[in-house]
Amino acid sequence: MPSFDRILAPGRIGSLEVPNRVLLAPMGTEMCTPDGRSTPREAAYYRARAAGGTGVVMSGITAVQSDTEPITQGLARIDTDGHIAGIAAIAEAVHSVGGLFALQLTAGLGRNINTVREGQVPVSASDNTWFGDPSIRCRPLTTDEIAIIVRRFGEAAVRARQAGVDMIDLHGHTGYVLDQFLSPVWNRRTDAYGGSVQNRVRFTAEIVAAIKESYPGVPVSFRLSVDHRFEGGRTPASTREIAVELERAGIDLIIADEGSYEAMDYVFPPYYLGDACMAGAATALKEVVSIPVAAVGNLRPVDGERLLEQGRADFVAIGRGLIADPDLVNKLRAGRSADVRPCIRCNAYCTGNAFFGKPVECAVNPAVSHELEAGPVPSANPRHVVVIGGGPGGMEAARTAALCGHTVDLYEQDEQLGGVLLPAATPAFKRELRSMITWWERQLAGLDVTVHTGVTIAADSPEVAAADEIIVATGSVPLRPRGIEGLDEHTVDVLAFHRGAAVGKRVLVAGGGLSGADAALELARDGHRVTLVEVAPELARDMLMVNRVTLLRDLSEAGVRVLTGHRITRVTAGGAVAEGPDGEVTLEADTVVSAFGVLPARSLVEQLGDSPKVHPIGDCVQPAKVGEAVRAGYAAALALG
Known part of the structure; x- marks a missing residue:
C-alpha cells in the first residue's frame, strides 16, 4: 500500500494553516439561483468535500461586478450584500466539519464572454477580437473602469469577511479579464497597464492590495495559465516573470494551470491527455518563486504524492477527482487508497453539465449534487x-x-x-x-x-x-447495418478487436463514433496504418466538445486517414468500397473493424x-x-x- 505522507502533511498558505496538501480545485457547480445566490444544495456539495478531509475547499468563480459586462445568469455572485447569506451558509457548512473555505473571485470574461448587452461590445485589455464572433472587436477598458473593478474586489472582500470566508482565490487563467491584461497577445496598451511585465501585472496587484486592505490578513491565491497552448499565447518562460511579480504583489499561492479558450481541452483535460498532464507548469514556477505552488490537471493521489516528493509542487489541486470521491483524503489517511473511486476523466457530467447550465454531476458517482437527499440506507424489508x-x-x-x-x-x-x-x-x-x-x-x-x-x-x-x-x-x-455486402464475412467487431482479435497492418475502421474513433487512435499508436470511415459529415459528433478537440488533434498527429461523408457499401477480403461525395472509392485494408454502434x-x-x-x-x-x-x-x- 503506497504511503501518502506528503499529501497528508500540514501546510501553510499565507496566514492560513492547512491540515493537508489537497485543495479542491475551483470548478463551477451551477447550483446557484438565476440571480447568483448560493443554495443549500451547493452548501451540502461543498460540505461533503470538506467532511472528506480536503485541506481547502475552493468555490467556483464568483462575480464581483456587472459594471463592464453582464453577469451570466446562474453564475455565483458577491456583488451585493444580498449575496452574503448564501456564501456564509457555504462557509458555515464547511466549517461545521472542520474544513477551510476559499472563495474564487473573477473580474469577468472580457473577450471570452458569451453574450453582451444590446448595443454594447465586449470589453478587454485592448481591442481584441471577440471570441464568440471574431468579426467584432472588443472595447479596451478605460482606466476609470479598471479603478471601478478594483474597488469592486475590495467590496467583495468585505462581504467575504462577513461571510466567514477563510481565503480568496483570483481567477487569472483561461484568458479571462485578468489573464487578458497579463498577456502580450491580448494586452497592447501603452498606458500604465500595458507594456512591461510590471505594468501588465499592475491591474492584479491593485486588486490584491484592495482585497488585503478590505480583509486584513486574508490569504490570496491566483490561478495562473502557465502555458496558453496556442501559437502566440503565453509560454512558461514569460509566465515565470509574471509569477515573480505576482509574488511581489502579495499573492500567497499560485495554482499552476494551462490552457485557454483557444486550447479548451487543457482547461478541462480529458483522458487523452494522460496523468498529471500539467505538472510541468508547477515545476516551471517552483523554480522562480518562494510562495507555495499548487499543481493541477488529471492528478491522481499517487501523482500528487510524487510531485510533492520531487519538490515540484507544494500543494495538489484536484477538481474532478474530488467530485468522483469527496472522501479521497480521509481514505488516504485511513490507508484505503484502493477504495478511492477513480475519476474516468470523461467530462460528461461535470464539465458537460456546466456547458448547459445544469448542476454538476459525475459519471461514476451518482450521489454528486444530491448530497441533501438520502442515499443508501438500511432497508426495512431486506430481500x-x-x-x-x-x-x-x-x-x-x-x-x-x-x-x-x-x-x-x-x-x-x-x-x-x-x-x-x-x-x-x-x-x-x-x-x-x-x-x-x-x-x-x-x-x-x-x-x-x-x-x-x-x-x-x-x-x-x-x-x-x-x-x-x-x-x-x-x-x-x-449494430449490423443492413445492405452492406460482405459485412458478416469480412469484418472484426470493435469489441472483438479490443478483446484481442488479430488485425493486419492496414486497418479500416468502419464507423466514426466514439468507439470507432478511439479504436482508430489506439491502432495508429500501435503502428497500424489506419483509415477511419464515417457516414456523417464529422467524427464523434455527439462527443463533448472539449474532449473532441483532443481526439481530432490526436488522430491527425497519429496519421489516421479520415473519410467523413462516406458510406460503406461493400466489404471484401481486401478492404471495402465506400460511396462518398465524389462517387465510389475503393479502400484497401488487411482488416475491417466494424464500429457501427449498438x-x-x-x-x-x-x-x-x-x-x-x-x-x-x-x-x-x-x-x-x-x-x-x-x-x-x-x-x-x-x-x-
Missing part, C-alpha cells in the same frame, strides 16, 4: 436481489443494493466483470476505466455481494425463480415479461453513456426500498 449483467449499471446496482442491506447475487456471462467497459478500457489513455472496474470489484467483495462470472441466466433459470427482485442490466449488442440486448427483458419484480436498466433499455447506466443502477437499487 434477495439478483442482478443480471456485470457492466457499469449492474455493478453499481449490486453495490447500492448491498449498501441498503439486501442479499445480492450478481451474474455475468463473461469470465470477468466490466461489460462493455472491459474491452473499451484496453487503450492506455483509458486506463482509469479499467481502474473503475477494479474499484467496483473491491467494493462488491467488501459488501459480501456474491459474484458469479461465466454464467448465463435465462428466463427459466432457477436463480430467477428464487429472486425477490431482479435487476436486468444485460447491456447491448453490436442496439439494446432486450431478449431476456422480453422473456421475463412485465413482472413487477423485474427492473431493466442501462443499455438493454436504451444504449447511452456510462454515467447514465451508473445512475440507472443506483436509482433502481434505491427504489427497492
